[in-house]
Every structure is written in structure tokens, then in C-alpha cells.
Amino acid sequence: MASKTGSLKLERLTKEFGNGKEKVVAVRELSLTINPGEFVTLLGPSGCGKTTALRMIAGFETPTSGNVLLDGENLVAMTPDKRPMGMVFQSYALFPHMTVFDNVAYGLRIKKMSAAEIKTAVAEVLESMSLSHLANRAPNQLSGGQQQRVALARAMVVRPKVLLFDEPLSNLDAKLRAQMRIEIRNIQRRLGITSIFVTHDQDEAMSLSDRIVVMRNAVVEQVGNPDEVYRRPASVFVADFIGRSNFLKVENAKKARSGKASVVVGGVELEVAAQENALSSKHPVLLVRPESISVTAARSAKPGKSEGVVSNVVFYGNHVEYTLDTDEGLILAVVSDPIYEEIVPVGKVARYSFDEERAWLLPSESERATKEDQE
Amino acid sequence: MAIKTSGARYDIFTKIALVLVVLIIGFLILLPLANILVYSTQPSGSAILTNSWSDIVTRDIIWNTIKLGLSVAFLGTLLGFIMAYTQARVEFRGKKILHIINLIPIISPPFAFATAVIVLFGRSGIITRGVFDWRPTLYGFPGLVLVLTLSFFPIAYMNLLGMLRSLDPALDEAGSSLGASKWKVFKTVTLPLLIPGFAGSFLLLFIEAIADLANPIIIGGNYTVLASRAYMAINGDYDISLAAGYSTLLLLPALLVFLIQRYWAQKRSVVSVTGKPSGRPTMVTSKPAKFFLLSITGLLTSLVILVYLTVVFGAFVKIIGVNNEFTLDNFRYLLGGFANGAIKTTATLALIATPIAGIFGMVIAWLVIRKVRRGAEALDFLGMLGIAVPGTVIGIGYAITYNDPVKIGDFTVFPQVGGGGAILGGAIAIVMVYIIRSSPAGQRSGIAQLQQIDPAIEEASASLGASGGKTFRLVTLPLISGAFLSGLMYAFAHSMTTLSPIIFLVTPDTSILTQKILAEADQGRYGNVFALCCILIVLIMIIGGLINLFVRKTQVSVDRPMVTGR
Ligand SMILES: Nc1ncnc2c1ncn2[C@@H]1O[C@H](COP(=O)(O)OP(=O)(O)O)[C@@H](O)[C@H]1O
Ligand SMILES: [Mg+2]
Numbered sequence: 050m051a052s053k054t055g056s057l058k059l060e061r062l063t064k065e066f067g068n069g070k071e072k073v074v075a076v077r078e079l080s081l082t083i084n085p086g087e088f089v090t091l092l093g094p095s096g097c098g099k100t101t102a103l104r105m106i107a108g109f110e111t112p113t114s115g116n117v118l119l120d121g122e123n124l125v126a127m128t129p130d131k132r133p134m135g136m137v138f139q140s141y142a143l144f145p146h147m148t149v150f151d152n153v154a155y156g157l158r159i160k161k162m163s164a165a166e167i168k169t170a171v172a173e174v175l176e177s178m179s180l181s182h183l184a185n186r187a188p189n190q191l192s193g194g195q196q197q198r199v200a201l202a203r204a205m206v207v208r209p210k211v212l213l214f215d216e217p218l219s220n221l222d223a224k225l226r227a228q229m230r231i232e233i234r235n236i237q238r239r240l241g242i243t244s245i246f247v248t249h250d251q252d253e254a255m256s257l258s259d260r261i262v263v264m265r266n267a268v269v270e271q272v273g274n275p276d277e278v279y280r281r282p283a284s285v286f287v288a289d290f291i292g293r294s295n296f297l298k299v300e301n302a303k304k305a306r307s308g309k310a311s312v313v314v315g316g317v318e319l320e321v322a323a324q325e326n327a328l329s330s331k332h333p334v335l336l337v338r339p340e341s342i343s344v345t346a347a348r349s350a351k352p353g354k355s356e357g358v359v360s361n362v363v364f365y366g367n368h369v370e371y372t373l374d375t376d377e378g379l380i381l382a383v384v385s386d387p388i389y390e391e392i393v394p395v396g397k398v399a400r401y402s403f404d405e406e407r408a409w410l411l412p413s414e415s416e417r418a419t420k421e422d423q424e
Numbered sequence: 425m426a427i428k429t430s431g432a433r434y435d436i437f438t439k440i441a442l443v444l445v446v447l448i449i450g451f452l453i454l455l456p457l458a459n460i461l462v463y464s465t466q467p468s469g470s471a472i473l474t475n476s477w478s479d480i481v482t483r484d485i486i487w488n489t490i491k492l493g494l495s496v497a498f499l500g501t502l503l504g505f506i507m508a509y510t511q512a513r514v515e516f517r518g519k520k521i522l523h524i525i526n527l528i529p530i531i532s533p534p535f536a537f538a539t540a541v542i543v544l545f546g547r548s549g550i551i552t553r554g555v556f557d558w559r560p561t562l563y564g565f566p567g568l569v570l571v572l573t574l575s576f577f578p579i580a581y582m583n584l585l586g587m588l589r590s591l592d593p594a595l596d597e598a599g600s601s602l603g604a605s606k607w608k609v610f611k612t613v614t615l616p617l618l619i620p621g622f623a624g625s626f627l628l629l630f631i632e633a634i635a636d637l638a639n640p641i642i643i644g645g646n647y648t649v650l651a652s653r654a655y656m657a658i659n660g661d662y663d664i665s666l667a668a669g670y671s672t673l674l675l676l677p678a679l680l681v682f683l684i685q686r687y688w689a690q691k692r693s694v695v696s697v698t699g700k701p702s703g704r705p706t707m708v709t710s711k712p713a714k715f716f717l718l719s720i721t722g723l724l725t726s727l728v729i730l731v732y733l734t735v736v737f738g739a740f741v742k743i744i745g746v747n748n749e750f751t752l753d754n755f756r757y758l759l760g761g762f763a764n765g766a767i768k769t770t771a772t773l774a775l776i777a778t779p780i781a782g783i784f785g786m787v788i789a790w791l792v793i794r795k796v797r798r799g800a801e802a803l804d805f806l807g808m809l810g811i812a813v814p815g816t817v818i819g820i821g822y823a824i825t826y827n828d829p830v831k832i833g834d835f836t837v838f839p840q841v842g843g844g845g846a847i848l849g850g851a852i853a854i855v856m857v858y859i860i861r862s863s864p865a866g867q868r869s870g871i872a873q874l875q876q877i878d879p880a881i882e883e884a885s886a887s888l889g890a891s892g893g894k895t896f897r898l899v900t901l902p903l904i905s906g907a908f909l910s911g912l913m914y915a916f917a918h919s920m921t922t923l924s925p926i927i928f929l930v931t932p933d934t935s936i937l938t939q940k941i942l943a944e945a946d947q948g949r950y951g952n953v954f955a956l957c958c959i960l961i962v963l964i965m966i967i968g969g970l971i972n973l974f975v976r977k978t979q980v981s982v983d984r985p986m987v988t989g990r
């Protein structure tokens with residue numbers, strides 16, 4: 050029952066705080082189109098502007114420039130109470146002077162629905178979130194997870210066109226967080242409400258989202274689905290922020306006939322996929338995720354090409370983690386389902402290999418940083 | 425109430441501290457109170473008590489007191505709220521200055537307001553008669569309400585401002601994201617959350633208003649309240665039992681209201697349950713709302729400024745409003761001998777009492793939060809008695825108790841410390857009053873600060889081998905130095921400006937500034953009153969500043985790093 054309404058368009062959304070020397074650009078030229086029913090995550094380190102972006106969408110901050118369009122209608126001049134959006138806050142913001150029932154009923158009462166209708170609607174949403182037995186409790190008599198669910202129920206019951214979440218899971222413990230993640234995603238799918246979720250936790254973003262918007266220093270670094278941002282990150286920053294990475298030194302990077310890039314790593318020539326600016330970079334690096342690298346014992350006592358000395362090895366049962374000291378730099382490798390007897394011990398030489406399909410060539414970060422500084 | 429350090433028994437330091445604290449509270453407040461009750465059962469006192477409802481005169485006095493308390497509490501809370509809300513939720517220039525101006529009345533001598541208001545708005549007031557040719561009668565109920573509201577609204581202001589600032593801004597935002605307009609959010613979210621604050625402020629103001637003695641004497645006219653009647657009983661009727669009877673009538677509602685207030689203070693914890701406040705609160709943007717708030721705030725602040733200008737101006741002219749010629753005569757007269765002794769005595773006694781009151785408040789706070797398991801509530805209440813009991817009642821209780829040696833049988837357990845002929849001319853009794861009246865402020869801020877500090881820090885000290893006393897001195901006291909400082913400052917300012925208990929304790933050998941001001945006001949010598957107020961305020965600022973400097977300097981290295989932040 051995905052609804053047709055709820056398409057959100059952000060046009061060059063910019064927010065500056067303060068002025069003169071004190072000026073901070075919190076969000077710069079954020080443009081994004083979100084489809085009805087889509088679940089989009091704003092992901093990035095603390096201070097990169099996620100909350101400010103979300104609050105501009107909700108109407109709590111007035112953009113310095115740019116537009117927010119919902120189903121074609123420009124909302125910029127509209128106050129938050131007029132926008133058909135629900136918000137779940139990091140602190141939950143449950144009204145402490147009201148019971149769970151009254152908290153959830155609040156938005157419906159504002160809409161002047163009849164008492165009978167309110168009762169049915171609230172009972173229904175409480176039921177669907179297994180909160181019925183808590184209806185008469187005060188918020189301070191609930192656990193963190195329960196408060197979280199009441200906050201979600203309260204935002205959903207008014208049937209907003211867009212749901213906004215600002216790090217709603219950050220106050221929960223790890224286990225509960227994983228559970229709430231699934232719950233939020235299921236409810237959102239069932240109701241088909243367009244959702245924007247702010248987080249600095251990559252696991253949260255990966256597991257929840259249809260699309261991820263990676264932000265850095267007030268600008269969007271990449272927009273893509275979870276696979277794209279993981280396998281084909283737009284930059285070293287994105288690769289580093291999402292998951293663990295190896296950035297291998299490469300030589301002789303050039304365009305291959307196939308249209309891919311040809312590089313030499315550890316004396317082996319590979320044909321790898323490349324980010325569009327990778328080949329114009331002076332020192333491109335090759336991203337290989339640790340789980341794409343396999344490790345076997347080498348016969349020689351001295352490391353040759355594609356080999357390195359094991360400087361650290363940790364056995365976890367279901368996987369083993371190696372750190373290899375190679376000519377291409379320190380390489381982290383995660384080998385799953387290991388056979389204990391075959392683990393290469395510290396100090397011994399090991400051979401590493403990976404599928405070139407699993408590698409991705411990126412421009413180096415340092416060049417970009419200096420370029421940006423010069424601008 | 426809070427987490428206590430574990431441990432099966434009290435250590436020796438705790439035991440000694442506990443015994444000392446109870447002894448001090450016993451002599452400084454419980455014994456005088458007990459004596460009030462005892463004396464009120466003697467004939468003239470018990471006549472007042474038993475006939476308090478049938479005797480029309482007494483009933484009127486009681487009703488006057490309650491009416492005054494309710495009016496001041498209502499108006500003061502309302503104004504305090506408007507000021508606090510404006511401060512917290514309206515964007516305008518001069519916010520900080522406004523805040524400071526709103527706080528000044530807390531530390532200023534009580535007569536400054538009464539006399540300035542008479543000069544400005546009385547029968548021949550500079551404004552009422554001078555500008556509007558209007559000759560209102562200020563003496564009595566209207567004048568009292570005006571002056572007491574102006575003097576005490578800052579208490580409500582502070583209280584409500586603190587609460588407004590501790591509300592999670594996301595609460596208001598949650599309301600508006602659910603479709604509620606700003607006005608609706610104000611009505612359904614902000615106001616209901618402040619109810620405990622309103623109740624608390626109302627009750628505090630009620631206590632302050634019914635306990636006040638200085639203003640009813642100066643501006644009360646024929647409007648007699650319990651405090652001024654009790655004063656009359658001592659100074660006119662010379663009947664201690666009668667004074668004890670009125671004191672008891674005043675004591676009962678004050679204590680009752682104080683208990684209700686404490687009960688409400690407990691309930692307040694509901695407010696800060698969810699999360700820490702983060703982000704900025706939603707500001708008032710509606711033009712009419714802003715206009716309304718800023719007008720009231722502006723008006724009230726102008727009034728406060730006007731009062732202070734009058735005090736300063738009045739101190740430097742011949743007769744304010746009549747002969748506005750510049751003169752230093754007032755100061756020349758006062759500093760040329762008339763007030764020198766009082767200035768010296770007041771400052772000395774206040775300086776002696778200040779550190780004792782500060783430490784005493786801190787020790788009680790520490791015992792209540794960290795050490796005492798059963799009876800912590802009771803100890804907290806006993807420590808607060810000094811502020812809960814009206815000053816008039818304390819003064820009369822002291823006069824009864826300490827104008828003779830305290831004896832059990834023939835054995836003197838406490839020497840005569842008050843009245844003429846006492847050792848040091850009655851100075852000790854005054855210091856004792858200063859201590860018991862000022863320590864509650866330190867106790868409150870100490871408790872607030874200790875509740876924020878992880879008990880594990882003190883446990884760590886104990887596990888490293890420090891004794892209870894060492895831990896308190898080396899760990900606890902430095903951690904609560906901020907509260908200690910504010911406790912000290914308050915103790916000092918409060919001692920310097922307190923009047924009602926002191927009136928009953930001054931002797932020819934120990935004259936106190938506030939009492940001198942009262943005498944001058946009684947004689948209608950307002951120039952001297954204003955000059956004395958100026959001297960007092962300057963003294964408070966100079967010595968307060970020095971205390972601040974001194975304590976900061978010695979504590980600088982431990983300024984707050986340990987309090988675990990967010
Ligand atoms: N109200 C404000 N006034 C001034 N600066 C602000 C304000 N809100 C946010 N900022 C600044 O804007 C930047 C982005 O903040 P924010 O959107 O909260 O980041 P995030 O949510 O990604 O951690 C930060 O540098 C922050 O200090
Ligand atoms: Mg944020």
C-alpha cells in the first residue's frame with residue numbers, strides 16, 4: 050500500500066549560522082530528490098550538517114537559500130506545525146506530564162478529531178507496536194526502548210507524508226538498537242511513508258536505507274544505495290567512513306582498452322574498475338575490502354611479490370584477522386571460516402590475493418585536500 | 425533521594441560531623457523555637473492563641489497577613505514568570521544587563537524599596553504628585569504589596585528561569601511537528617511543565633511576604649500583620665509571652681507552607697526525566713506576543729532602575745524632591761561618627777559568620793547526600809529551618825533564650841550571649857543568627873552540586889586509603905567549591921542585609937547597619953537612609969568581590985574538571 054504522495058525535493062539547500070568572521074556554513078547546496086516511500090539516510094561524522102539539513106526539512110531552521118518541495122509544493126515559508134511531517138527526536142521528547150496514551154493522542158487532538166476516533170486510532174497504533182499495556186504509564190516509567198517506540202507511534206499516528214529521524218537510536222544499547230532498526234524498517238515499509246534518517250553509524254545506515262547520502266563538512270560527498278557506497282565509494286573518505294578498507298599503493302595506472310583502469314599492484318598487472326577522477330590523480334590508491342583478500346602461507350622465508358610478513362593475527366572463531374606488512378603498505382585481511390591449523394603465525398611470510406573484480410581505484414585524498422585548500 | 429556511598433557503618437569523621445551538626449542546629453534554632461512555644465503557653469500568649477479566631481483584632485491581623493502573602497505570591501510569581509519567559513524565549517538586546525538588574529533586589533537592603541517608593545509614589549511623591557498631581561495613600565496594603573512584590577519577584581524569576589532553561593527544547597519542537605501552533609504549544613506543553621515551578625515560587629514568595637518585618641514597619645501604616653504585631657509586643661507592650669503567641673501564629677503557616685513547598689520540589693523531578701536538553705529553544709516570534717512581553721519586562725525593569733536611581737540620587741542631595749541640591753552632608757554625617765561603629769561591627773560580624781555558614785551548609789549537604797542513610801530528609805529539613813522560620817520569630821526566640829544563660833538545673837550549658845551585659849555585647853548571638861539564616865543557601869546549592877558528582881570519585885579516595893575527613897577535605901570540598909563560593913557570597917550578602925531577627929538582638933555595644941537604617945527611616949530622614957543603603961551596597965560589593973577573589977585563587981586548580989559532562 051505504498052502511497053503515491055510524499056515525494057520530497059531539496060534544491061540547493063544552504064544554511065549559514067552567524068555572520069562575519071564567526072560564520073559557519075552548516076549545509077552547503079544540498080540537492081536531492083527523494084521518491085515516495087523511499088528510506089533515505091543522511092550519514093556522516095558529527096558536525097557535518099546532518100541535523101541542520103533535517104531541521105530545515107522539518108521547518109525548525111530557515112534555509113539561508115534553497116527550497117524544500119513536497120509533492121511540488123514549496124514549503125520554505127511554512128511553519129513546522131503546518132508541514133505534514135512527523136519527527137522522532139534523539140531525546141524522544143515525550144511530554145513528561147502526559148501518559149503514553151495522551152502523548153500519542155496529542156497530534157490527533159490538535160487536528161480536532163473526535164474523542165472516539167482518537168481512541169480507536171491510538172489503540173490501533175499502540176497495538177501494532179506492542180505498547181497497549183503501557184497506555185496509562187508516564188514516560189518516566191518506561192524503558193529506553195519503550196520510550197523510543199512511543200515516540201515513533203506518536204509521530205506516525207497523524208499519518209505524516211514524511212517521517213524524520215534524528216539519531217533516534219543513539220541512546221539505546223547495542224542489542225536494542227539492532228532490534229529497533231528492524232522494527233523501524235518494517236513499519237516504514239508497511240506504511241510506505243517517505244523517511245529521512247540521520248545517523249553517524251554506518252551499520253545503521255547500511256541496514257536501513259534504500260539510499261544513503263554521505264555528508265562531509267556541510268557538503269554531500271556521495272548519494273547511492275548501500276552497495277554503491279560500499280563497493281564503489283566516491284572517495285577515500287567515504288570508503289574509510291563506511292566499513293574497513295585497505296588502500297593499496299599502485300604503479301603504472303592507465304586506461305585499459307576495456308575502458309577500465311590498468312594498474313600494477315605487487316608486481317601483478319590488474320584490470321580494475323575506477324572512479325571517474327581516479328586516473329587523473331597523481332597517486333591513485335586501490336580500495337580492497339579486508340574480506341575480499343585471501344591469505345595463504347608462503348613457501349619462501351623472505352617475502353616476494355604479493356607477499357608480506359604477518360605482523361599480527363587474531364583468531365575469532367568464525368573468522369581470522371591478519372595484518373600483513375607488504376610493499377603496498379599494511380594490509381588488513383579478514384578470512385572467514387578459517388581452519389585453525391592453516392592459520393599463518395606471526396613472523397611468517399604469507400601470500401595475499403584478491404579478485405580484481407572486488408577492487409576499486411580511487412583518487413588519493415591528500416591531493417584533493419590540497420586542491421580544496423587552494424580554492 | 426540519592427546514591428549513598430556504601431559501607432556498613434558511619435566512619436568516625438561522619439559520626440563527629442553528625443553530632444556537631446545536630447548540636448549546632450539544636451542551639452542555633454531548635455532551642456529558640458522550643459522557647460517560643462513554651463512562652464506562648466503562658467497567660468497572654470495562650471490567650472492570643474486560644475482566641476485567635478473569636479477575637480476580631482487578632483483575626484484581622486491573621487487575615488491581613490494571609491491576604492498580603494497571597495497577593496505578593498500571586499503578583500510576584502506572575503511577574504517573575506513574565507520576566508523569566510522573556511529572558512529565555514525572546515530575542516532582544518540588553519538581555520544580560522536585564523538579567524543582572526532583575527537579580528539586584530535579592531541582595532539589596534529591604535528598606536531601599538520602601539523608602540524609594542514612598543519618595544516616588546507616596547502622598548507627596550515625585551512622580552505621583554510631581555507629575556500627575558495625585559496624592560494616593562501608599563501606606564498600608566497597596567504600598568506593601570507594591571514594595572514586597574518588587575523586592576521578591578526575583579526569587580520567582582530565578583526559579584522559573586532555571587526551569588525554563590532545563591526544559592528539553594525538543595519538547596516544544598515535538599509539539600509543533602505534531603501540528604500545534606506556537607500558542608498551542610505554550611498552553612499544552614510549556615505551561616503545564618512549569619506548574620511545579622509556579623507552585624514552588626508561589627509558596628516561597630508567600631513565606632517571604634508573611635515573614636517580612638521591615639516593610640510593614642516603614643510602609644505598613646495601620647495595616648498590621650503578625651510580624652509587626654509581634655515586634656510591637658516586644659517594643660510596645662514589653663510582653664514576651666504575647667510576642668511568643670504571635671510568633672507561634674506566624675510560625676505555623678510558614679512551616680506548613682515550607683513543607684508543602686518541599687513536597688512539590690520533589691515532584692519537580694518529573695520535568696527533567698527525558699534526556700538532557702540539547703539545541704536551542706524555540707523563540708517567540710509573534711509580534712503582539714513579543715510586544716506584550718517586552719513592555720511588561722521593560723516597565724518592571726524601569727521601575728527597579730528608578731528605585732535604585734532614587735536611592736543613589738537621594739543619598740547625594742539635601743532632601744530629594746524638595747531640595748535637589750548636591751551635597752555630601754549625608755555621608756559626612758554618617759561617616760563622621762554616626763554610622764562608623766555600625767559599619768565596622770556589621771562587616772566584622774558578617775565576615776566571621778560567612779565562612780562558618782558556608783562550611784556548615786556544605787557539611788550538611790554532604791551528610792544528606794552521601795552519608796546519612798535513614799533520616800536524610802529530616803536532617804535536610806532541620807538544616808533548612810533557619811530560612812523556613814520567619815526572622816522575627818527567630819529574633820524573639822533568641823531574645824527569650826539567650827538574654828540569660830541557658831541552664832539545666834544549676835549547671836550553665838550555654839552562656840548568656842545576647843542582650844546588654846552579654847559577653848562581647850551580644851555580638852555572639854548576632855553571629856549565630858547570621859549563620860543559621862545563611863547556611864541553608866549553601867546547603868541547597870551544595871546538594872544540587874553533589875547530586876551531579878559520581879559517588880565513585882569519593883569511593884576511589886576511600887579505597888586509596890583516605891579517611892572520611894581527608895576525603896571530604898581533599899576530594900568533596902574541592903569538587904563542590906562552586907557551590908561553596910555561591911553559598912559564601914549569599915551568606916555574606918544576606919547577613920549584611922538581614923534585619924528582622926537582628927532588631928531584637930542589637931545592644932548599645934553592638935549596633936548593626938540595617939537597624940540604623942530602620943531607625944533613620946522611622947524618623948523620616950530619608951537622605952540618611954539612602955546614603956546608608958549606598959554604603960551597605962558598596963560594602964557588599966567590595967567585600968563580596970574580595971571573598972570571590974580569595975576563594976577563586978585558592979581553588980583555581982580544581983575548578984570543575986571532575987564534574988562529568990555530557
Ligand atoms: N544554531 C546554531 N548556531 C550556530 N552554529 C550551529 C548551529 N547549529 C549547528 N551549528 C553548526 O553547524 C554545523 C553542523 O551542525 P549539525 O547539523 O548539528 O551537525 P551534525 O548533526 O551532522 O552533527 C556544526 O559546525 C555546528 O556547530
Ligand atoms: Mg546531529
